[in-house]
Amino acid sequence: MIMVYFLKNVNMHFLKRPLRRLLASIEAPLTRVFGWQWNPIHQAGTLSVLMLLVLLVTGLYLVLFYRVGAPAASVARIAADPWLGSWIRTLHRYATDVFVIAALLHAMRIFAQDRSWGPRTIAWISGLFLFGAGMVLAWTGYVMVWDTFGERLAREGGRLLDVLPIFSEPLSRIFAGDGPVPSAFFFVNLFIHIALPLGLGVGLWLHVSRVARPVLLPPKRLMWGVVGVLTLASVIVPAPLGPAADPLRLAIDTPADVIVAWWLPLSEQLSPALAWGLGFVGTVIALLVPRLTQRPRTASWAPSTVDPRLCTGCNQCPQDCPWEAITMVARDDDRPTLVARVDPSLCVSCGICAGSCAPMGVGPPGRSGRDQLSDLRALTFPVLATKATPPTIAVTCAQAPTAHLDALRALGAHVHAVSCVGNLHSSVIELFVRNGAPGVIVFGCPPRDCVGREGPKWLHERLFNDREAELQPRVDRRRVRTATIAPGDLSGTIAVFKQFERDLSALVPSAPEQDIIIDLLCEPVPMEESAL
Amino acid sequence: MNAIRLVTSGVATIAGIALMAYLSAAPVPYHANESARLRLSWSARPERIEVCRTLSDDELARLAEHMRQRVSCDGVFATYTLRIAVDGSAIDESVIRGAGLRNDRPLYLLRDYIVPPGTHRFQVSLTRREKTDDDAAAFATTVVLDVDTGRYAGRAQREASERSRRARAAIPASLTLDTVFSLTPRRVALVTFNAERRTLQLHAESPGR
Numbered sequence: 001m002i003m004v005y006f007l008k009n010v011n012m013h014f015l016k017r018p019l020r021r022l023l024a025s026i027e028a029p030l031t032r033v034f035g036w037q038w039n040p041i042h043q044a045g046t047l048s049v050l051m052l053l054v055l056l057v058t059g060l061y062l063v064l065f066y067r068v069g070a071p072a073a074s075v076a077r078i079a080a081d082p083w084l085g086s087w088i089r090t091l092h093r094y095a096t097d098v099f100v101i102a103a104l105l106h107a108m109r110i111f112a113q114d115r116s117w118g119p120r121t122i123a124w125i126s127g128l129f130l131f132g133a134g135m136v137l138a139w140t141g142y143v144m145v146w147d148t149f150g151e152r153l154a155r156e157g158g159r160l161l162d163v164l165p166i167f168s169e170p171l172s173r174i175f176a177g178d179g180p181v182p183s184a185f186f187f188v189n190l191f192i193h194i195a196l197p198l199g200l201g202v203g204l205w206l207h208v209s210r211v212a213r214p215v216l217l218p219p220k221r222l223m224w225g226v227v228g229v230l231t232l233a234s235v236i237v238p239a240p241l242g243p244a245a246d247p248l249r250l251a252i253d254t255p256a257d258v259i260v261a262w263w264l265p266l267s268e269q270l271s272p273a274l275a276w277g278l279g280f281v282g283t284v285i286a287l288l289v290p291r292l293t294q295r296p297r298t299a300s301w302a303p304s305t306v307d308p309r310l311c312t313g314c315n316q317c318p319q320d321c322p323w324e325a326i327t328m329v330a331r332d333d334d335r336p337t338l339v340a341r342v343d344p345s346l347c348v349s350c351g352i353c354a355g356s357c358a359p360m361g362v363g364p365p366g367r368s369g370r371d372q373l374s375d376l377r378a379l380t381f382p383v384l385a386t387k388a389t390p391p392t393i394a395v396t397c398a399q400a401p402t403a404h405l406d407a408l409r410a411l412g413a414h415v416h417a418v419s420c421v422g423n424l425h426s427s428v429i430e431l432f433v434r435n436g437a438p439g440v441i442v443f444g445c446p447p448r449d450c451v452g453r454e455g456p457k458w459l460h461e462r463l464f465n466d467r468e469a470e471l472q473p474r475v476d477r478r479r480v481r482t483a484t485i486a487p488g489d490l491s492g493t494i495a496v497f498k499q500f501e502r503d504l505s506a507l508v509p510s511a512p513e514q515d516i517i518i519d520l521l522c523e524p525v526p527m528e529e530s531a532l
Numbered sequence: 533m534n535a536i537r538l539v540t541s542g543v544a545t546i547a548g549i550a551l552m553a554y555l556s557a558a559p560v561p562y563h564a565n566e567s568a569r570l571r572l573s574w575s576a577r578p579e580r581i582e583v584c585r586t587l588s589d590d591e592l593a594r595l596a597e598h599m600r601q602r603v604s605c606d607g608v609f610a611t612y613t614l615r616i617a618v619d620g621s622a623i624d625e626s627v628i629r630g631a632g633l634r635n636d637r638p639l640y641l642l643r644d645y646i647v648p649p650g651t652h653r654f655q656v657s658l659t660r661r662e663k664t665d666d667d668a669a670a671f672a673t674t675v676v677l678d679v680d681t682g683r684y685a686g687r688a689q690r691e692a693s694e695r696s697r698r699a700r701a702a703i704p705a706s707l708t709l710d711t712v713f714s715l716t717p718r719r720v721a722l723v724t725f726n727a728e729r730r731t732l733q734l735h736a737e738s739p740g741r
Contacts (some may be wrong), residue, residue: 030544033537033540033541033544034537034541034544035537038541093556094552094553094556097552097555097556098552101552148562152562168637169575169631169638169640170640170642172642173573173575173640173642176571176573176642176722177571177573177720177722177735178573178574178722178724178735229545229549230549233549233552233553237549237550237553239553239556239557240557242557247720248571248719248720248722248735248736248737249718249719249720250562250563250567250568250569250718250719250720251562251563251718252561252562252563252564252565252718253559253560253561253562254559254560254562255557255558255559255560256557256558256559256560257555257556257557257558258555258558258560259552259555259556264560265560265561
């Protein structure tokens, strides 16, 4: 009963705004320093995968020299090798730290951007297991070193595990000092440390199984840049090795990796039952996030629909859909083409399909191409008509930072916000231009920061590379531009807009056309009486 | 990327890496500087307290052939009182039982006590709580008159030998350690049960080394 009440009445939406602010406060400075192209926050997910690869490669080297019969001595030998061992071991450690940070940031961003429910549930749950498996790997890895930190982790693990009815003899006793720690203990650690990454591969496959064209690695320059910097850091600042574990000597402190083992000092203060209880509650809440962040599938969260009268069976929307939610199926009328069908259980209502459909036959309710044109005529054009001279149009994503929008308005632009620039139908741009706008600049989010995943990419292709639902040739491409708007790069936004205005001023002013009826080109096929 | 951004991003990268390198091996406090410990650690079988009797031939005949034992014993596993005193002051007195729901598993002990460094008198005793009937205990370990012949010849001796082996492996009714020991700061004095000598022993170094 309590659980049912909890699930019905409690949600986590109240956490999103503060989390978004927190992330923005990290993201904006990083964009200022590195530029949005190199902002590591946007690549948190791919950086996690990259770090797993680094861990795999460095781990393969380290396991060649690790000895379960003499763990501390073998690691000390590895660390003493200045040519390879020292920096490879350090790189293994630093990659672990970057993995934990990147994975946490990735999860926080997914949560804050409302991307943790519905069809994304499997990605969220598998992501949790991937992170949990990563933490177990880190635990076993540090224990294998068998320095004072490894011993501390092992003791705490033993203390926590001993309250569970798993082992016939308490695990903690093997660290008591009345005998050497058996090699079997280190063998089990090594086995888990090697076997679990195989499971990570399956977890990763599940994690991206629902997305089309999953991007697993960062752009090459960023990828090699991160690996290079970490390698350099590993050579210059080798990770220290703590004193070898001695169960009969009490260490005042341990050189602990607090990025991985941040929980250790807290856990040591709690009774095992309380520690397990807190861990259990935390895990259950994390697993319930998809349920607690769920939105009603109405209004802006409603799945896309297809108007079969308009669908020409061109097969473009299934190709553009980032979630593989659209398939082409046989029609139930006598037209010879296929028709698109949206699976509502897979659709995340990103609206990318609305921008991909030339005849405007698909899209979320209220956001299809036709809806966009209607809104333009009903809401935007009356406002534009009041202006003495037609302003330059800045189309922006609804996620764009307010400060940037205010700056664009201050520069004289008319800001036209859309849910995602990937939703924007090219006819909207054509209509703006043919209505007399001197130019249209579309500001999309940084490519790896798009909540619709591929919005800026598809938009650019449709406007400049003749991807289906392309901008018609009659529209002067010099009056259209795509750009990126990134929190923390206000000067970049202003500079791009000013440059666009300068370029426009060199062109002959455009004249508005009358009676433009773009959507008549795609008039629905009248339904037969029998079909109604 | 202009020069200022290049420098700024370089500095930010170095700062980030330095912070990560520090957090990757940050000294986290573990034990108090001026402390030492007395640790008790062992596992051993608790004593089996049994009442035994010799079964008659008729009673044996009623049992399945593979269940026939000349001497039948019923009983419980002993429980013990652990008392620890440092310099004459009791720091612990508790009841110790074998593991498992029926307390029939070995008795596992692992306890740490914080003590100040220095020279101390450590008194550790483990005393069986149950009183036993000496005759019954003696019976459990002595050989009964061997009435068996043929394929069962020597059965009673074998059973007595097994009971005797189990009794020898079990913790004795009373164990005591009374010793003076100097503990330096951050060291652990380890008390274990020596199964061969059937005594408690104190170690300054790990006995396995």
